[in-house]
Amino acid sequence: MKARVTVITLGVDDLERSLAFYRDGLGFPTKGIVGTEFEYSAVVFFKLQPGLQLALWPRASLAHDAGLARTPSSPTELSLGHNVNSAAEVDAAMEQAAHAGAHIIKPAERTFYGGYAGYFQDPDGHGRPVRPHSIPVSQITGPRLLCGSRRGRHHHHGAERGDQRLGDDRSAAVT
Numbered sequence: 496m497k498a499r500v501t502v503i504t505l506g507v508d509d510l511e512r513s514l515a516f517y518r519d520g521l522g523f524p525t526k527g528i529v530g531t532e533f534e535y536s537a538v539v540f541f542k543l544q545p546g547l548q549l550a551l552w553p554r555a556s557l558a559h560d561a562g563l564a565r566t567p568s569s570p571t572e573l574s575l576g577h578n579v580n581s582a583a584e585v586d587a588a589m590e591q592a593a594h595a596g597a598h599i600i601k602p603a604e605r606t607f608y609g610g611y612a613g614y615f616q617d618p619d620g621h622g623r624p625v626r627p628h629s630i631p632v633s634q635i636t637g638p639r640l641l642c643g644s645r646r647g648r649h650h651h652h653g654a655e656r657g658d659q660r661l662g663d664d665r666s667a668a669v670t
Contacts, residue, residue: 501547502540503548505550506558507551507553508619509618510538516597520592521591522591527539535560536556538550538551539551549575568620571622576624582627585611585626586613589625592623600622601614
C-alpha cells in the first residue's frame with residue numbers, strides 16, 4: 496500500500512471550543528462546522544497544504560463511525576508539530592498559542608538534540624510541538640504541520656546532542 500495521508504482527524508470533546516481555538520486563536524482558515532444535518536457528522540475541516548486537511552470531529556462521533564468504544568485520550572500517542580523558520584518564530588508561535596488558550600506544557604528552549612522547541616496542548620490535550628524545521632518553511636504552504644507518533648522514535652538520525660541543526664528529524668514531515 497502506498498502511504499497517503501490526506502486528512503488528520505483529531506477527536507475533540509467540544510467542537511465549538513476547538514473550532515474557536517484553531518480558527519480564532521491560531522488563525523487556521525475554515526468554513527466552520529459542517530455536516531450538522533446528520534447525527535454524528537458535525538465536523539470542522541482546515542485546509543493545511545495541498546492534499547492535506549486537519550479535521551476536528553467529536554470523540555463520540557469518531558468512536559461511533561469506527562465502531563469502537565470511546566476510550567480515554569492520551570497526549571503522548573500523537574503530536575502535531577507546528578513548523579516555523581526560526582527560534583524567534585517558535586517564541587512568537589508559543590505566545591500566540593498561549594494567548595489562544597493553549598496549555599504550555601514545555602516553554603521553548605534548547606533541546607537535548609541541539610534544536611529549539613516548545614510544546615503546548617490544545618483544549619483537548621493534543622500535544623503540539625513548535626520548532627524550526629530543516630526544510631525551509633517557505634516551501635510549505637498553509638499552516639505547517641509535522642506529524643509523528645511517539646512510537647518508533649528511538650533513533651534520532653542527525654539529531655545527536657550538540658548538533659547545530661535546528662530541525663528535528665524524529666518525525667515525518669507532511670508535504
